[in-house]
Amino acid sequence: MNHMDFALAGAGSGELIFACALIGALGIGAQWLAWRLQAPAIVLMALAGLAAGPLWAVIFGAPLLDPERVFNGGGNDLLRPIVSLAVAVILFEGGLVLKFENLRDAGAAVRRMVFIGGPMAWGLGTLAARYAAGLDWSSSIVFAGVMVVTGPTVIMPLLRQSKLGGKAGQFLKWEGIVNDPVGALFAVASFEIIRVAATGESILGKGAMIVLAAGMGVALGIAFGWAMVRAFRAGWTPEYLKAPIIFASIILCYALAEQIEKEIGLVAVTAYGMTLANSRLAGIAELRKFKEDIAVLLVSGVFVILTANLRPDVIKDALTWRTLAFLLCMLFIVRPLSVWIATFGTLKRNEALLLGWIAPRGIVAVAVSSLFATLLEDLGRRGDSKFYFSGAEQITPLAFAMVFVTVVLHGFTIGPLARRLGLARKEKPGVLLVGVNPWSIDLAKVLRDVGIEPILADNNWRRLRPAREAGLNTFFGEVLSEDAEVRLDHSAFDQVVGLSANEPYNALVSGHFAPELGRHKVYQLSAQDTEDEDPRAIGMGTRGRTLIKRGRGYDSLIRDHYRGWTFGKTKLTEEYDLKDFREDRPKSDIVAELRLDGTIMFLGPNREPKGGEGVTLISFGPAKPTESEKELASAQAG
Template sequence: MDQFDFALAAAGSSELIFACALIGALGIGAQWIAWRIQAPAIVLMALAGLAVGPLWTVIFGEPLLNPEKVFNGGSNELLRPIVSLAVAVILFEGGLVLKFENLRDAGAAVRRMVFLGGPLAWALGTFAAHYAAGLDWGSSVVFAGVLVVTGPTVIMPLLRQSKLGGRTGQFLKWEGIVNDPVGALFAVAAFEIIRVAATGESILGKGAMIIVAAALGVGLGFAFGWAIVRAFRQGWTPEYLKAPIIFASIILCYALAEMIEKEIGLVAVTAYGMTLANSRLAGLAELRKFKEDIAVLLVSGVFVILTANLTPDVIRRALTWNTLAFLMAMLFIVRPLSVWIATWGTLKRNEAILLGWIAPRGIVAVAVSSLFATLLEDLGRRGDSRFYFSGAEQITPLAFAMVFVTVVLHGFTIGPLARRLGLARKERPGVLLVGVNPWSIDLAKVLKDVGIEPILADNNWRRLRPAREAGLNTFFGEVLSEEAEVRLDHAAFDQVVGLSANEPYNALVSGHFAPELGRHRVYQLSAQDTEEEDPRAIGMGTRGRTLIRRGRGYDGLIRDHYRGWTFGKTKLTEEYDLAEYRKDRPKADIIAEIRPDGTLIFLGPNREARGGDGVTLISFGPAREMEVAKEPEDISSDGNQG
């Protein structure tokens, strides 16, 4: 290599490094901004890619990020393998949450939507893609199979945002989880059939080979899952290597399946994830958390790559009346008809209307669509192909259009529509109190008095009995169990407090709910009854935020409760402010304050009460202090005026 060639290679290497850094920064940055402003991350990631790709081209003449040039430059063909491996990991994660018992727990409506509604939506979507979008039949069949997917990563934020719970929320949640890998499998099956027809091979003979190859892919995925489960249960691998082994084995499983038959790798990794999901493997939650972290990185990267790879010309060709007609058909014909026909007799009218409208698509739809669009284009260019897939190049922009429109429209309309149909909660989300005892029951009573709906959870029926007799909302069972994922309505609360006598258990509860709610919304009691640091205590990084203050632990609270301490609620005014309150009740613990807009803020170290006109304080203190205040709003939890 001469000096000039070396300089070119160095320049290409620098360009690749810059592209990777830019993709990571844009993807994760978009996810962070979405979290800060409570917007759909999928939309911001796509906008980031469009900004450095086609939009940059329109303004400056060439894109800031050109994935086709960077990853496919020279003799390298890296773009498709990168997207393929990312899709494989994403589908594995989808299979990892797909348990056979979910179909039983989700109810008849979801089962009918999967087994009847899925194929029906596939068939109707094929007609919409062909007649409305103008795609050829082959591209239409593959694309419609992918659009069966409704992304659970998009559905869950919408459910929390809209306060939609109950049977309707459970339907949307489980439909997204179960259908996540189903659409990809539809697309794999359709592509294999089309590939056989396009190459002129015997459909009957090759079809049998495809069925055998698919069975081998499923068997390979099952074998990998069985081997990993056995290795982990026998202790053949150390804990710190389990997650990396899983990740490496996904790539190996995909590669081996692809050697058997093209695109069977997606079936194999999905079967691999399903095998682990149904294995009852100890520690699977930690492994799933690792896979979620990897999936976030891959989702971010793939979305930026795919949107940046679009050209202004492709986008212009996609912005047509055909695209609008396709979107209208999918939104107002395909989805409503498939839901209404599949769930006839199992849903109420208002439920069917809402579910027939809400179906946002997510990362799986875009990633898998883009992958098969490339495969169809390559198949059409092959010399031995009898078909030219005229619509293949339009699949990716159509998929992005579908994602944008459904996420934005459904995101803005799910709340008002749910309220109009009487399916949304009228009250704001409450708080989950884990661990039932006399102190937590009285705390729940006073929270309910001020309009905050508490849910008391415990796995001991005897401890729950007083709470049920008091008319409080209760959950009987283990909140850490997989059963609670189905039975416990997660849309009913947005904060969790661990109040059991077992401090490590409280830490487990906090760690379990922190990824869903945010670590700033999970709390637990202090580890001990002294403010001195205990080196044997659980580290701050693995527990919830401390409630009340350090040194105010379970034993001390229960002891004071039996000594006659009571809960109180006091509404502050300009005349009776926080300083006056502290003078009257020097020994009382201020547990929380409720802002004038109804926001509940639990207090603790570095989270002191702010006070202010209209703020209501929830406190726990000696009975004689509770009798000092003379404001009519100040009423103790037993209903007596203080």
Template structure:
């Protein structure tokens, strides 16, 4: 109790340092816990803020974290700048070629379905949730957003494939900035009208200001891309320069008109995304790190700033009616009307249901909710629903993430839109040995994706008819473009052992650590002391001491891959006796499951099992007999070669 009183005393003194430490600890702690539990991070971050704010206030009489009291007038600028960086991130993802790739259904959903959802959502927010018209219109604009941060995990979980997967993915990417721009336009008209100015004149000025903001963002994008191409900035300054320029671009646009800074930074990000900069992936990595910090902070601040009275007022029949109308009327009608003739009946049914809201929706809702509250205090109008925007946004997030997360898989399977075949293998690192291994897996009817960041190294794989992915699998680009539902096993076979370890650690939480593999680093039995620790590596493929260099060396000596099907007469023991040399790489069990051989994972054999081995070509190979009696005692040993 004494410790609690000390803690409350520290908070009561409005300690800015303590508040910042709490926000960082709660936000990143929630992100880490979400990673460990494979749970939606957005939900855990919101729970962390609620626990430190209104819940703590109910228990102890005052909140552990009170952002409004701690930050005062700085709170809105902090949230505004954070949202600006988040929207810049959304713009940095949006390439115009992606919109072309998205197909007619997504384009129609963005250009026609988006405004329709905004209109219907405004009606729902006003008549169902009880918001005043101004708050309803602003809030509905934000609710158009369905971000990729929540869509991608749901797609992996449900094994959704084909057009529905592409639709959800690209809709989320494109809608990130679109919904925010809807809210910006609505807020600006409302702000000017609340100050007694002409609405028509305000609309014209808003269009002019938005145009100026867009041009400013484009100018920043062209200037930055030119500076990077010409080598005017050193490498170590590029990422910090981007971050500083985002703030400068936002600040300059704000001087023209309030909240046009959001338009400017979105245009800035889109300009950079379409500039084809060679080192844009490195900038994205820095941007991801900053965005994680800001997103975590914004979520904790917004939820901790809620009061028990606001939450209590939001837990009513109006909120329930609003959620029902948004889920079962607004979203289905928007999809069905906008995409009529481009989707099948089953696809339209699934896509009309799935629309989880995410990070951008809550962050932007929090910003405009605060702005409308400020207008109520200083303008001629009182916006009765402004303080309900944030609770309603969190209600939408919780409801859609939970409901859609639990139903997308069963519904996709019921409609026949999920992948029916077993997920295959992602092979990372294209080289002569890995390509031959991939060909052996494909010949055994195992789905294989060969990934590499080098176009030339992937050429033999493409010529062999293998599915390929060009890009760095550790990047955010791969998170969006790589079809994660197609594989449940990851094998890192690049020539860089540390990169292989990073790949295994990246995918271990998704597919399970028992399904990530890499080759041994040292040709001895012990791992090199200078290598990545064994706890941070994938499981060893083949056996300890079997390195990439040794495999390629044997390949040049004439070793090849072969597939051998075992029978009740031709057993694994006979197979091994005939092959004193060579390595068993994988075994395909009679049920079609793939088992990669390694330390403590030996081939089990049995009738109907297929052994994939890498062995000298000159060893005796049992040929399949044409007569029935002989075939009962023979294997079907098939070498894999060019």
């Protein structure tokens, strides 16, 4: 059976298994390719789904992946529940990072953007969807509510890529985190009101019921969060079951809330996540990591399903002047006006110009839009509905168009625009050195001398004093704390080195920054001062890469520092190469090398220096003897 016959055959168990495998392979494959190419994952995932769905159908006559037929064939209706549950988990994960204190820490600009700019963008977006895109009023209101969100998963890579820090970077970061659940709540509230109006029920009476149901959904989510916190703190659950219990409870919370009122489940799971986020629960970081892993799988699957489910005729109908007009309105009218008016007096002119342009949409925008598009279509087909939602089928293509255009345009323009407006860092990302001591201070000095900006971090003010007196950039506080998420500019560094005397702490720091920077960019000192394996040492899988070499631990480095060893920087030439350096300084440790492209590479086991003309070696070794000292040593030996 060829691929076309296979695609046209009835959806049996074999095809269902194949479809699930294909969705997983395309989604995770697109995520991996995005990592390798340093490209936006959201675009590659959407392209993968389009290639397997409508594009394949245009070329071969039938899609390789047809989610509508596979999941809804034979009288089943599995596609919408699958997407709904995925969106529920995604919104829970968004709520899990939303803390009430974030609004205080993010500053007045973000607070005003949420409470003033959000509703303003919703209203202006509704007008754009109605008059530019040609959607009916109901679809416009729901769709515009979702378009308020800006995806933090898209924004964070853009901030690192553009070297945008300071107030503008913090604004974009916290706006994305806070707006995710806010936009979803706008859509839920508007859809419920529209559903009541469409079925001819009393808006006043049913509206009160909706408010009551929403309150019950919030209360249910808070109750689930409180119960989990109580259970975890009392030790009623083992550690290895905590993450699975959370996952199962999200589904249960959503299902129970849906029994109270349709679509209230999204409100309940968001409240559930926010309750856990604000509980100061020990181990919340591990739970958040598990949720992020699950969210990656769900995001990948949902994106492939949604794009593969688009029909070629719907895409063709969406590629019109109305779509272009809608995008232009959203980019050049809705976003700038909502930012400029809401943040007037809190931002500088250059900051307002940049933030009025940058607003990439992400997974929540597409997933929630597609969910409500399906709900509106179903509502329009009901026999008791007074409305026909003429634009519901266009919501998903419009959402994808918004994602593609904003991710691509903002991704390519944020760097040049930030530099043009004087908001981007002119220097390359530096290195975060965690743990201040005489050795790390001297390392920071030599890094600064070769053009790499170091940040010395420590939670002891007294230990930081010599670094401050030397004019080095310092961070006072705990880098693992939530406070550091706000005060520490993460765009200022792209590598982390744990240099404290506490080996487990260094490993903890490495584990904390590895997901953000990549495990290949986090380092720490050797666990002990001997090359022999210590069974009591922290396992290699839970620590950073070893700096210098095994057996070169904190104690031996500090001892040699007090013996007079110093840091040096040596630029290799054609006449003086790496071999000459090793012969000249056999006892010296080569800590790092500055390569020709200006990047710093920290060395260690299996990471030997490459050398080459123009490369600068950073070494730590005994002071090189003067000529008179050499003569004296020679005379004594003779």
